[in-house]
Amino acid sequence: MSNRPFFLEKNARFVADCIDMHHSGLGVVKVDSMVVLVKDLLPQEKALIHIMRVEKKLAYAKVIERLVSSPYRIESICPVSMACGGCPLITLSDEGQSIMKQNIVKDQVRFHGLDVVVEPTLNSPQRFHTRNKVAVPIKHNPFQMGFYRLNSHEIVEFETCYVQTQTQNNILEVIRNYPHKEELVDVKHVVLKENHDQTQMIVGFVVSKLELVSKSSLIEVLSKLKNVVGVVAHLNVSDGNAIFKGKDIVLYGANKIVDELEDLKFKLSLQSFYQINPHQTLRLYQKALDLAKLSKDDVLVDLYCGVGTISLLAASRVKHVIGVEINPIAITNAKENQELNHVENASFFVGDASDVTNILKDLDMKADVLIVDPPRSGLSSSVIEQIKELGISRVVYVSCNPMTLCANLKELSSHYDFDTIYPVDMFPNTRHIEIVLVLEIK
Ligand SMILES: C[S@@+](CC[C@H](N)C(=O)[O-])C[C@H]1O[C@@H](n2cnc3c(N)ncnc32)[C@H](O)[C@@H]1O
16 A cells, blocks of 8 residues: 555645755655655745656655745756756855755764764855866767756756856867767767866767777867867776776877966876865865874875875875875876975875775884775775774864765764864755864774
8 A cells, every 4th residue: 555645646736845955956845754856946945836757755846836935045047957967056045055065964963873063064165167077978869968957868958067167168169069970979978177277178088989089080179279288088888877987098188187286286187086176175175184183293194095185285294195096097196296296205005995004014104194085985894994993093084975974983983083074065056065074083
C-alpha cells in the first residue's frame, strides 16, 4: 500500500510551503512522508504548485502562483537560468546565499551530533564571472554547446554564461561560429582554463578520437587569439561521465598557463586541480595558514597538495614542507612551481594520501602540522587511522563537502578537539561551499 496522500497525483494543484532547498536547487515541500521538489521555489516561500510527475517517494512540481516571496529573492540576470542546472541559487541575494550555505553546514553538524560553532559564510567579493575553469558539454547533429538541463543530458545553449569570464565566453563564441563543425564531431567537451588576469588560457578539447580535431583549422583560428597559449586535446575513450580519463596531446603552444598567488607563480596544466574562484583562493588559503599557526621549526605535511599551492605559500613559514598528491601531472607542476619560485625546503611525492606514514618514515621526519584538502569523498578510514596514529598536534582540514567533513570529524573527535568551522564561498550561485577548520590534539 502506498503512503502517498490521496491528492498527490499528476496535475494536482495545492498551496504549499517551501521548507528547504534540495541539493539540485529545487525547493523542498513536505506532504506527509512524501517530498515534492518544486522548480523556482525558495525556502520561506508559499505558492500554488502544480504536480508534474509522481514517483515512489518523490514528486516534482512547478509554481503556478507565488503567494509569499522570500525576503532574499532577487531577479535572475541570466535568461536561461531557469532551464540550465548550473546556478540554482541565482535568484537568492548575497545575504540569502550566505545564510543558506551556513545552514547547509549547520545541518550536517547537527546531523552528525557535533558540538561546533559554524561562523557566517565568507562571501565571494564577486558573484558573477568568477570561474577560471569551465567544462562545456557538446553534442552533434545538430551541434549544441551549453550546460545540461537539471537532471538530464539535454543541452541548454547560452550566449553569455554569467559564471564564466568574458574571455571564456568569447572563446566559446569563436567555437560556436566555426563553420566546419564536421571537424569537431569527436569533441565531447570544451574545457577552458585561464589565469586570474585572463591573459593566458588553455583551450582543451575532450575527444573520443584524435584524428579529425588534430587536423582542424579551428586550431589555427584559436592560436591567433592573443590570450590562447595552448590548444590541447584530451583523449578520453571511456563511456563514463568523467571528463578527464586519458592523456593530453598538445595541438598548439603549451599545456601550461602561469598564475600568481601573493608573490608566487604557479604553472598549471589542463588536468591539474586549481581552486576555481580567484577572488577567494588567497582568502581561503590565508585562513587555513592562519589556523595552522606555523613556526620556523615545523615540518608541515600538505596532503592532497595539487600543484603545490598551499605547500609553497607555507614554505617560508616552516622548516620543511612535504606535499603528497595522487595525480602525477599535478606533482610535475608542483615540482616546476617549486623551482620557479626558488623554494628549497619542499619535497613533493606522487602517492595516495594513505602513503603518508611510509613517506614520513622514508624521509625520517615527524610531522608537526598537517593540512588536508581532500576531494568530495573526504578522508578514507586508512588516512583517518594514520592521522590518529601519527599523533600530529595540529590538523587543518579544508573541505568542499560538509557531509564527508562532518563524518570525518566525528571519527577524529576521539583524538582531536575542534570548536569552530569557517565556511568560505568559492562557488557563488551554487549550493557548494568550502569549509576550513583546525583540529588540536587532545
Ligand atoms: C580539493 S583538491 C586540493 C588541491 C590543493 N590543495 C589546492 O588547493 O589546489 C584535492 C586534490 O587531491 C588529489 N587527490 C584525490 N584523491 C587523492 C588521494 N587518494 N590521495 C592523494 N591525493 C588525492 C586530487 O588530484 C586533487 O589535486
